[in-house]
Amino acid sequence: MMTPALTNLSIQPSHAAGSAREKFDDEQYALWRSLIESRIGMVLPDIQRGLFELRVGDRMRICDLSSASYYQYVQTSAVEWQRLVEDLVVHETAFFRHLPSFELLEQRLPLFKGVVHIWSVGCATGEETWSLAMLAEAHVTQGYSVMASDISDAALATAQVGRYSWRKSERIPLLYRQFCVALPESTQASVAHLFALTRQDWQVSDVLREHVFFHRLNLMDSGQVPFRRLQVIFCQNVLIYFRQFDRRDILDALVQRLEIGGLLVLGPGEMADWDHPAMMRIKHAGTLAYERIK
Template structure:
């Protein structure tokens, strides 16, 4: 596996062994086993670049030595793995990234608000730096603003990346990031300081962010969700894994609760407890009511 020294093009860092097929295969297998994310052969140089960036920062020159370090077990390996994950995940996100899906959630919540069904719980799975979770929160907050009787609501955002979760908890964004947010909502839910906007406490107190690897969903405490919103995460996984994860998410929905995926992320998916929501550009379903679960 050892090879010639190579200059990594994006970092200028000199590595003492090549990122050959064997290296690619072992890194790809490790990543997929631990995160579900799959780098195809066509993405080999992408994986090499991102790995190289982290190795340069951590002071490693040898892919094999670095591999052995992150797989050694114990605290140093675990904390380096956490740092590496941040380089390998794509955390691109935006407020109201999928406006039609948010509209769908708004309609669903409107119906929930009509019935007195107790606290409303929403979950943004793979929330990255929080924009999706705060968008859901604004949709729910707007329901309360217009309702005769305000309803308690809570939004959970989860992601595998600890730094992303840290940023989400801060709830602080540059003005440019706020552009997709309607001006009235920018004014109502953010405190502005120069070019920076921070989510107001009155909204932020409805949110909770937690680090969660979706491969560990079985151990996650989230249940009884009114809305589960999971977009642009499953695309990195193989189809069988997407299906298994979505089955697990379905079990976390309340009867009558809604599951929203990104368009085309699991086309043809079918589940005996779900009814698809049709005539929309979204992949969304409602969980069926069972007589024993009626609210």
């Protein structure tokens, strides 16, 4: 049975003029599903099949390839594969998206001794990452870093720029708005020109920037994660698109990256009924968080 989270997976409808759906038979679609799942973990829900066919159809036409040829090509061309991935992944996010998780960190961050290293897993366009940096800047006394990773180059590019529309700042608690720097009128105009669709009203403060590092990382290669001995791993709304067994493998890999005493803060729907011998569940209302105890 499909989980409710999976039915929310939204492949963006194509805006390309003249786009037409490429209809796959069940066997072809199963091949595509298993290719995508094995490479990036994402399970394509049946409800999104039509949109998926539309997206692949667009790419086939742009590459001027038949269905079978495109299926082969996408597996040999890293560039084309990345283009397809960019079309499939969901970047929905917000500043301070799951408030109880951030409240938990507000309490726990000041208790760490020494420099605090945080990993924002599946950072999308950066709202989660910069929220974590704001918290750390306000509550950590002996230095911090925030590593942020995602599979999407486009999302990472936006995250790194760290400019957002005024609407996005509304979710930021007052205490942390000191880290939002309004863009001067002239800069806004040029940024609006650059990004065409959205008027960007503010950017994250330089105070935060020197602590934040972005990396492209596929969680299905979690054995190759370059981060070690972390105090906080924040993983929300990423694993919900994966199968249970992939979620387990990834969570096991995340645990290995945590220092003893470190925190794993998952989204509430990320992995129900998960336990791990090295992890103790933290009781904090509304959260799904664990502490590494050995």
